[in-house]
Amino acid sequence: MKKLFLIIGAPGSGKTTDAEMIAARNSELIAHYSTGDLLRAEVASESERGKIIDSFISKGLIVPIEIAVDTITSAIKASSADIILFDGYPRSFEQMNELDLFLQKDTSISLISIIEVVVSEKVARERVLGRARGADDDEKVFNNRMKVYTDPLEVIQNFYETKGLLHKINGERTIDAIVDEMEIYIKTKI
Template identity: 40%
Template sequence: MASSTAAAAAVTSLLPPPVGAERPVPQGRLLFRASRAGSRPLRLNPARHHGLSPAPRAAKAVEAGKADPLNVMIAGAPASGKGTQCELIKAKYGLVHISAGDLLRAEIATGTDNGKQAKEFMEKGQLVPDEIVVNMVKGRLLQPDAQEKGWLLDGYPRSYSQAMALETLGIRPDIFILLDMNFLLKG
């Protein structure tokens, strides 16, 4: 649970605070911008909102006559419902679901350069360096299916340095979803 909270903090620290917001974010809420070009913050409170649609995207699609693909990152502790939510989001929006863990295992199984490097670290009982994982994720996000349909990145980034690496590469989600179970447990 701590790693997903740290990852969420890492990602939210990259995003600028909402205009005029001078107080801390209440527990159970995540504030974020829909994109760099987005001028208004989105507020996601799972206790109050269900089935949010990407309104900033819809307005852009009407102007252009064609919808840009939606790019989403989702994070949460084990048993927070990530898998269920990923399936629902994937089905509703037709996104390509990319699980960082599955991607790492696939790269190792197929013997890619990144996979071979990752395997060496894993066999030594070490964590795979961020640079290798970032390269794997970047490569997958840039594949034609993810570019055309949009992507749903599950379980990544998990650290501040991973979030910064994605930011440096210009990879930003339109929406970041944090499934925070803490507010349910405090009730």
């Protein structure tokens, strides 16, 4: 059975970097996937699906649920690792609900925890606009991405808190402190 850890956080919270570092330190045991990276790779392939995804990502909007869930579950099942860190998902009540329904039916994947990397909007803004990787890192798109993240956040937090699965980590410290804490937490759960 695959053990799944979902890692959420605002744009610029460092969730992808944190998960990458933990997976690199434990490559024989843990694999990391980023929803954003998987979707951007599909866009780069210039497939029809990639064009559809791009029409949402380029505006800072959420990709349709069916595409996101299929992308995530396919990556998890194809992984050779039994412990999966998946960042950037869920981003809406609908995505959370769809994944929950999928996991109830498919017993080959078990959701162990959802880890929220908590940063203020000010810190997130400084990080995203400071890195400016592409078209999705300008002020207008950042504002939209932040709204897309924060609007459903309370519902997502409450859902996973009720299930005893939500764990918050302060994302405004040094990267080593954040990664060390997250790695220790994950290892206590496996």
